[in-house]
Amino acid sequence: MAEGKNVFVITKRERRIRLVYSIFLSLYCSIVVFLIFITFLGSFKTKSDLVRNTLGFPREFTLDSYKTLIFEDNFLRIFLNSTILTVLSIAGIVFISSLTAYGLSRFKFKYADTLQTYFLLGLMFPIQLGILPIFIMMRKLNMINNLFGMVLLYSANMSFPVFIFSVFFRTLPYALYEAAKVDGAGEFTIYFRIMLPLSKPVIATIALLSTITVWNDFYLPLVFLTKDNLRTVTLGVYRYMSNFLANWHLIFSAASLSLIPIIILFGFFSRNIISGITSGSLKQ
């Protein structure tokens, strides 16, 4: 493939080995392609066609289930909700957790290690356990059925991003910090002007991984977004799933619809995402 400069000189033997890997991975990847293909195919079938001929080609193409989704069940609105929620949450998560992680990992103080562990505790519980106290708080803050409330909650669940950011910040060259300090820059200036721009790869990674978490989250929206017009995509799909047999033509098309933005994001922007990750690669 002509794309990209290959930084490594490789031998013929190595090239052959890589080709074997490529072939193997192609086979592996065809599984997910096949499953998604079946889902898309199924979404164009009529209900009774789907029952008898679950995996084959549709006998007649129909857009009925998409029509039901979009015009009766208001799926576009649901889509919009998920999009807004995800975008705002990512902004919140990246902002607050990078700030916290920076404080934890760039400065040496007595309880830094303990605090680091403290921020990990959130990963060690099932979230369902604490739902009642959270609900009472959210209600007092008037944050039920409020997308901002959800953004707050997602940002507060910062264990994972804080951890990853901390690991990364520890690898940033200390010399840069000292030099800026000598120039008289304030702590926040250093952070926003020097450290954050250097952190693009990890920001991209966190943004990506958090997108998945938020987009696919089922439990928090179920509890805190109770109004029909605030439903998220995952809730929508889950609702069809829990009345599986009656709705399963809708499951195919809802699943297809929920996959489209993800495929677009990765298919068309993967070049950008990767270059976002690479552009920050460090030169010491």
Added chain:
Amino acid sequence: MPNKIWRLVFVIGLVLLVLQLGVAGAKEGKIVLRMWEHTPQFEDSTKALIKAFEAKYPNIKIELEIKTPDQYNTLLNTVIQAGDAPDIFWQNGTKTTDLANIVKMGGAMDLTGKIDLSGYDKMATDILYINGRLYQTPGASIDTRAVYYNKDIFAKYGIAVPETLSEMEKICETLVAKGVTPISFGAKLSWNILFLFEPVLAAVSPDWLDEAAAGKAKLSDPRLLQVFKKFEEWADKGFFGRNYLGVDEGAMLLNFSKGNTAMCITGSWNAETFTKNNPDLNLGAFQMPMENGGRVMVVTYSTGYCGYAKTRHPEEVLKFLRFATTREAQQIVVETQGNVPGLQGLKAKNELIQSIGTADRQVESFYNILGFWPKEGKNPRKIWEEDSIKWVSGKLTAEEFIARLEDAIDYSKMK
């Protein structure tokens, strides 16, 4: 991604959010009641009910929120304890312990003397009372289990609907010999085991069920063991096919819907699901025949709604609860849901439902009986939920399983 794109996405998001906030909150001076239903399966019927109510009381608007059954009670408990419960919510009477707990918390409105229950079967209303006070409206549907069958497969092999239990067994043997799986079964959830086990129990030992419900028979009774053995025998003979372990309800119903199996024994509420899923399926249904003929049916009554004790609109809530109890309202539910009517004067939606509701004898549900006399700190229903799969998979013998169940029952509580 380049910075600009991120910024753009962020701004778009913000704009959309503001737009959204603007749209919400447009109301026209109506009293709005919030209502919770526990499963999407009841979505259509509940919506139809609300529509009829709103037509009658134009100044009241009901906002329906539908939850999923696995989360419903947790969510409801949470909002009740947080003091923010919906004005109207579904409950399952004394069939589960939830209503009693909600009442203890002061979450349910006392409806004693405020609802007209005349015409309802005693069995349907008994389950609505906690400590002698009425806390929820009744349902006029019978939740039973039924044997659904594929008429085309029966016709193909010249099989008629069985009149006795041994005929039923003979049918299954014939089908197995022809290479057709007689009964679609999935044992991933204890509930699907229950809905198949109960009709077998009712057909083999209806007397034991009656006596146990009255507190006069024990689980160690050989008649019950005989039922467990019968079930095992059916499984060994291949009546449920080879693969049922780990199969979930959706796959089990679908397998029947696709015409792969001749029968499926499951809840009456699935009749409508089958028809909706595959309108081409030539569907029939009957209740299990007993040893000496005659059909038997496990009966539990459906239930209606509770009012929230701290609602700001008690008058309107009562109006709805009263409306939901009327024959007119129940007919709407029975018809849209395809339920078996359990109130005189209600019509079944079609012949299929009619045949599900036809039996010579009615018996109590085994699961219900398990919960009648629990030992302090023990829970026989929970043991059924957890260990029935181990029994079906053969890890526990019938004797061991019964012993475990019995270990959690306090017979001295029986009167």
Added chain:
Amino acid sequence: MRFIRKRPYILFILPGFILYTAFVIYPLFSAMSISLYEWTGIGPKKFVGLANFVTLFFNPRISEMFWNALKNNFFYVLAELGIIMPLQILLAYLIFLRIKGYRIFQTLIFLPCVISTAVIGFFIMIVFDPNFGILNSLLKSIGLGQFQSGWFGDPDLAFPLFIVVATWVGIGYGMMLFIANLKGIPEQIIEASIIDGAGGVQRFFRVILPQLWPSLTNIIVLDTIWGLTIFDIPFIIGGPQGGVNNSLDFMNIFFYRYAFGNSYGGETAMGFGASISVVLFGLVLIVSIIQIKFLRNIRVEY
């Protein structure tokens, strides 16, 4: 003000600390106290001291389930560290090397992570259902009918199969982290090794792996925590009962089953459920602290 100026980290940490403490730590710890009560989830609580813990460890029926779930968690962590993580590193390295088609591989390997769990459950059904799933139909149509199986319905097969599915679903997550870390390795180091004449495999073990080590130790900690608290995938496959004969039962499913019952309702025991999660929490905390202490002290020699 001087106090803060001397300790600038306070300003960085404080907002996150408050948010996290209020919305994560406080609710969890206040819920943990429920483990000392008998409580169905609603209604009055009854203080029972340590009775829930006694039940958990000494009631033969319950403790059997507890140890079984713990055993499953343990083997899953082993599989994660011994199978999934090396595969993730390998894949990340291959993509880092830009083998043919690496872009599309990266996208497609990652894709299952992004698909919502409900849809994954649906995929699992259409592939593995013993009666009409793709796998059994395929085996039959190519004349290998004798290899048809109940798949997840077979208690001996369920766990290994679960590992395969979990790998397929989750492998992209860690892979992405490793790719990001590989990009952070200074190119000079790699170029130097090429001049030294190191071959592909040698280069990986002698140059790449030591460079990856710091992030590797952290991912080991994360993987262990995730492995001990896994819920989603075994839940959609095995349901709240944890599969046939509890072959897919894990600590968090065990917790969920008691605290929230199962689909259709069922009986709940929130207090007892909380005691399960307290034990789980203690375990995870101890294991991760040991790991953090231990792994930080290891240095790879090269």
